[in-house]
Amino acid sequence: MVSPSWLLLTYKVPPEPATKRVALWRRLKGMGAVYLQNGVCLLPKADDHARRLKMIENDIAEMGGEAVLLETVALDRAQEEKVVARFRADRDEQYREFLGRCADFENEIAKEIAINKFTYAELEEEDTDLKKLQGWLERIRKLDFYEATLAEEAAARLQACEALLDSYAQRVFDANDENH
Incomplete structure (x- = not known):
């Protein structure tokens, strides 16, 4: 097995500003870098990471700092x-x-069901929230270079949220006589 390189x-960088x-x-954190200590971070070796880190190196020089x-x-x-x-722990x-x-999303839908709020406006709001969850999970996955332990649980939980929204949507349609 070939050892990974980083x-x-x-x-x-100057303390101010x-x-x-x-x-x-x-x-750097947005790229998925892990910090070994202040001012020292690692990313898996990849062309995209090398390119972006070289750009950051230039930005550091423009700030009056030093980078290697x-x-x-x-x-x-x-x-x-x-x-x-360390990479897995961060993810x-x-x-x-x-x-x-996801738990907040599930609780919100449960609340709407409990008070019989089956409106298109609410469905649209919940759909927007689900799209945010989907995008967020996709961003985390892109930075999950080493298959973190909670990756599968997160994917399954998102599927459960999608199913929950589908069920809620059906109730909204039924309440508004869409299927009759």
């Missing part, structure tokens, strides 16, 4: 597993938040 970015530092951190971008591999299997575990944290939002 792109390692180390950087130092803080907004630029935070924006940089957000961009390297390709690296783990010293041994144990170190490799530590890195992969699982996102999946947990996603699962919480």
Whole structure:
């Protein structure tokens, strides 16, 4: 088995303005990077990651900072597993938040059913919320480089939300005599 290689970015940026530092951190986290410590992060080696990290390196220079971008591999299997575990933990944290939002979605529909609110306006609102969940899960999946443990649960939960909305939609149609 070939050991995975990573792109390692180390950087130092001026403390002010803080907004630029935070924006940089957000961009890197948005790419799925894991931080080994302040100013040191990793991404799986991929052409897209290399291109984007080179752009970030230029942005850091424009901020008056310094950056070094390297390709690296783990010293041994144990170190490799530590890195992969960090990636999985970061994604699982996102999946947990996603699962919480799925529960909110399910509770909202249960509330509407409990008060017999079967309107097209409510259905449209719930459909919009489901589309947000679908998009969010897709964004998490794109950053799930090493199959986090909660990935399957999140996918199943989204399917349950989709089925729940289909069931609610049928009740809205029935309540509004769409099928008669």
